[in-house]
Amino acid sequence: MQSEMYDVVIVGSGLGGLLCANFLSNEGYSVCVLEKNRQLGGSLQTFVRDRCIFDTGVHYVGGLEKGQALHKIFTYLGFMHKLKLQPLNEEGFDRTYFEGEEKFYVQSIGYDRFVKNLIADFPNEALAINTYVDTIQHIVKQFPLYNLEHGASDFISDMPMLSINAAQFINTLTQDLRLRAVLATPNVLYAGEADKSPLYMHALVINTYILSSHRFVDGSSQLERLITKNIRNNKSKVINRAKVVKLEVEDEQMTKAILQDGREIEGKLFISAIHPSPTLDMISSNMIRKSYRNRIKSLENTASCFILNLVFKKNTFPYKDHNIYHMSGHDAWGAINYTQENWPHSFAFYCCAHSKATEYAENGIAIAYMRYDEMKEWENTYNTTSEEDDRGEAYQKFKVEKAEKLLDRMEKLFPNIREQLHSYYASTPLTYRDYIGTHDGSLYGILKDCNDPIKSFVAVKTKIPNLLMTGQNLHTHGVYGVAIAAIKTCSEILGHGYLIDKIQLANEE
Numbered sequence: 132m133q134s135e136m137y138d139v140v141i142v143g144s145g146l147g148g149l150l151c152a153n154f155l156s157n158e159g160y161s162v163c164v165l166e167k168n169r170q171l172g173g174s175l176q177t178f179v180r181d182r183c184i185f186d187t188g189v190h191y192v193g194g195l196e197k198g199q200a201l202h203k204i205f206t207y208l209g210f211m212h213k214l215k216l217q218p219l220n221e222e223g224f225d226r227t228y229f230e231g232e233e234k235f236y237v238q239s240i241g242y243d244r245f246v247k248n249l250i251a252d253f254p255n256e257a258l259a260i261n262t263y264v265d266t267i268q269h270i271v272k273q274f275p276l277y278n279l280e281h282g283a284s285d286f287i288s289d290m291p292m293l294s295i296n297a298a299q300f301i302n303t304l305t306q307d308l309r310l311r312a313v314l315a316t317p318n319v320l321y322a323g324e325a326d327k328s329p330l331y332m333h334a335l336v337i338n339t340y341i342l343s344s345h346r347f348v349d350g351s352s353q354l355e356r357l358i359t360k361n362i363r364n365n366k367s368k369v370i371n372r373a374k375v376v377k378l379e380v381e382d383e384q385m386t387k388a389i390l391q392d393g394r395e396i397e398g399k400l401f402i403s404a405i406h407p408s409p410t411l412d413m414i415s416s417n418m419i420r421k422s423y424r425n426r427i428k429s430l431e432n433t434a435s436c437f438i439l440n441l442v443f444k445k446n447t448f449p450y451k452d453h454n455i456y457h458m459s460g461h462d463a464w465g466a467i468n469y470t471q472e473n474w475p476h477s478f479a480f481y482c483c484a485h486s487k488a489t490e491y492a493e494n495g496i497a498i499a500y501m502r503y504d505e506m507k508e509w510e511n512t513y514n515t516t517s518e519e520d521d522r523g524e525a526y527q528k529f530k531v532e533k534a535e536k537l538l539d540r541m542e543k544l545f546p547n548i549r550e551q552l553h554s555y556y557a558s559t560p561l562t563y564r565d566y567i568g569t570h571d572g573s574l575y576g577i578l579k580d581c582n583d584p585i586k587s588f589v590a591v592k593t594k595i596p597n598l599l600m601t602g603q604n605l606h607t608h609g610v611y612g613v614a615i616a617a618i619k620t621c622s623e624i625l626g627h628g629y630l631i632d633k634i635q636l637a638n639e640e
């Protein structure tokens with residue numbers, strides 16, 4: 132079989148792989164992105180049920196307002212003005228509800244508004260709220276790349292703040308259990324664990340949403356389409372149904388990617404935009420030390436989830452211009468350690484934004500944590516491009532039972548939801564495993580641990596000089612985190628600061 136040759140071969144067409152391909156093909160590199168699925172985009176994928184568009188893995192995005200990092204990056208790439216976005220409510224883009232209490236608490240856009248609205252609800256806690264906000268902003272400044280600024284390399288191993296625990300920090304600020312839970316609510320956005328999650332992760336994630344919060348109108352796959360178009364216009368390639376099964380190394384250089392169907396794609400440089408663990412499984416070279424393999428293999432991933440994709444009857448369920456986090460108590464960290472009895476301890480709810488929107492929502496998504504070990508009975512069944520197993524009646528029954536339990540919980544906030552529902556479709560950790568390609572359907576990839584920050588650190592460079600890493604496992608996940616990681620990865624090829632200068636320049640014009 133004849134093989135093809137490129138300057139850069141990228142494994143995975145999630146946002147990380149696509150952005151690297153766009154940055155590099157803009158600079159004249161011939162790039163080939165290889166994607167195992169039929170649909171491109173990884174977590175940017177959308178799907179349609181009952182004529183409603185559902186997002187797989189992007190429900191709202193921060194940093195998209197003029198002057199902010201994602202706006203600048205997408206302006207540089209030439210498509211910011213083409214994105215169909217809907218801003219979330221400035222007074223409260225996120226609302227925290229506690230079961231049995233009517234009052235809700237908000238996270239607002241803009242630091243001044245954020246502080247003002249929280250102090251209005253917690254008038255005796257001004258010091259705690261101001262300290263929280265000052266600390267978040269101070270931490271974010273330690274990561275210049277996040278602000279598209281030149282500076283010392285991010286994630287320096289001796290940065291003391293990498294070891295600060297988010298839950299402990301919040302608990303030291305106040306004795307008020309409600310305020311603790313409200314400040315900790317964004318931990319859902321990084322699948323936070325009370326004894327492990329670092330404060331820097333909390334800060335980087337919540338900061339992007341306090342800057343600005345938007346939903347994609349008609350789905351996040353528009354981002355994939357715009358980037359893929361750019362790549363193809365640059366005469367580079369994005370190939371679907373191209374599962375990489377082996378990465379070959381000869382004379383201390385990676386030489387080719389071998390696909391499941393036998394095709395061989397040769398390259399001068401390689402970027403893995405998938406989880407590092409399956410990446411290492413594809414490389415047999417002993418240039419990758421056993422200790423490194425063992426470290427990566429031993430890393431814990433963030434939790435997975437159960438999702439109810441809800442289709443509403445026409446004109447029944449009022450559209451919400453904010454996101455909802457509903458907790459059964461005042462412990463915002465407890466949901467992840469649910470028991471069978473108290474599941475779902477908490478849930479998140481997002482309305483989907485549509486271009487034909489009325490004051491009513493067409494569809495929405497409810498999410499609750501679910502551990503992969505609940506999938507043991509069916510874990511050897513696959514639903515992928517190349518395999519389609521019937522998971523059987525027991526799996527269908529499991530999904531219905533969980534869906535009904537989640538709806539029972541949702542009824543506490545939306546008493547009429549069952550009458551408003553036209554239909555629902557459930558996704559489990561197996562759905563995410565098969566779509567995204569992690570072995571446990573993890574929401575956001577590797578779990579960052581403040582007790583040993585260096586252990587969960589994945590470097591861009593590897594021991595194979597022409598193999599680089601990118602994607603959500605590098606630093607932080609999400610559209611914002613992955614875009615920053617793509618700049619960091621490409622900086623190893625184009626030179627440090629090169630892309631930042633080009634992005635800043637494009638925004639001055």
Ligand SMILES: Cc1cc2nc3c(=O)[nH]c(=O)nc-3n(C[C@H](O)[C@H](O)[C@H](O)COP(=O)(O)OP(=O)(O)OC[C@H]3O[C@@H](n4cnc5c(N)ncnc54)[C@H](O)[C@@H]3O)c2cc1C
Nearest residue numbers: 143145146147167173174188190191375568602603609610
């Ligand atoms: C349920 C859920 C909700 C989320 N909500 C938000 C949100 O509201 N806002 C936000 O900003 N972020 C959100 N995220 C996170 C965000 O979607 C991800 O962090 C980001 O999209 C990851 O991009 P990536 O490129 O690193 O990886 P992925 O999107 O995981 O892409 C990896 C790609 O590699 C492909 N692949 C894997 N193995 C192979 C192989 N062997 N050969 C070829 N291809 C392969 C996969 O099929 C996939 O397409 C959410 C994620 C999930 C799961």
